Amino acid sequence: MCREEASDLCNIELLQGPDAPPVIGIVKEEEEVGSSELGIREFETDYFCGPLFLDTEREMYKQLGERKISIPLGSLLRPWKIWQGMKDIGERTKAKGIQGNMQGDGRILGGIVVVGPSPSCDVLYSYLEETGKPIPVDDISSAVVKAGKLAMVEA
Numbered sequence: 772m773c774r775e776e777a778s779d780l781c782n783i784e785l786l787q788g789p790d791a792p793p794v795i796g797i798v799k800e801e802e803e804v805g806s807s808e809l810g811i812r813e814f815e816t817d818y819f820c821g822p823l824f825l826d827t828e829r830e831m832y833k834q835l836g837e838r839k840i841s842i843p844l845g846s847l848l849r850p851w852k853i854w855q856g857m858k859d860i861g862e863r864t865k866a867k868g869i870q871g872n873m874q875g876d877g878r879i880l881g882g883i884v885v886v887g888p889s890p891s892c893d894v895l896y897s898y899l900e901e902t903g904k905p906i907p908v909d910d911i912s913s914a915v916v917k918a919g920k921l922a923m924v925e926a
Contacts, residue, residue: 773881774818774869779906780883781820785915792915794821797831799879810871818869829879838880840902860903885914888922895921 777796780786786794796819798811815823826832842853864871883906885896896914898907 774814774871775864775867776881776883776900776906777814777818777820778867778869779908780911781818783908783912783915785912785919786820792918794819796821796823797826797881798823799826799829799832801825801827832879832881835880835882835897835899838899839878840880856903863905883911885911885918887918 781794785791796815798814800811811823829837847853880900880902882900883896883898884894887893887895895917896910898911
């Protein structure tokens, strides 16, 4: 799901062009030199629009609550719901031309954080990844606009 979220984030109009604010990605795993097993380089070149940094201690993930994918007990009683959800995700990502892999620790949930300008660098918005759901583009766009307005005031 990270690929779909990264692609959707980078397609937000406010985050495109030479005057766009920087977009930074944080990954939790490192790919061995010469390997493409995890698909991190592919993620960076094909789906993401900024530099990636390795968080070896997973501090950012801790700040996001160290959440992992879980299946609610009630869903196990309705397996067709799980199947339908997976089918919907597959159709949505296929329509966007997004291909994934099943390598690495995909159980860890990430998110999106919009940070205001320095020197305060306050968190203006955070989104905690929800498995199978698209990112809230309008909310993220509003937070980016707010960050831009704060940057103009502090300049």
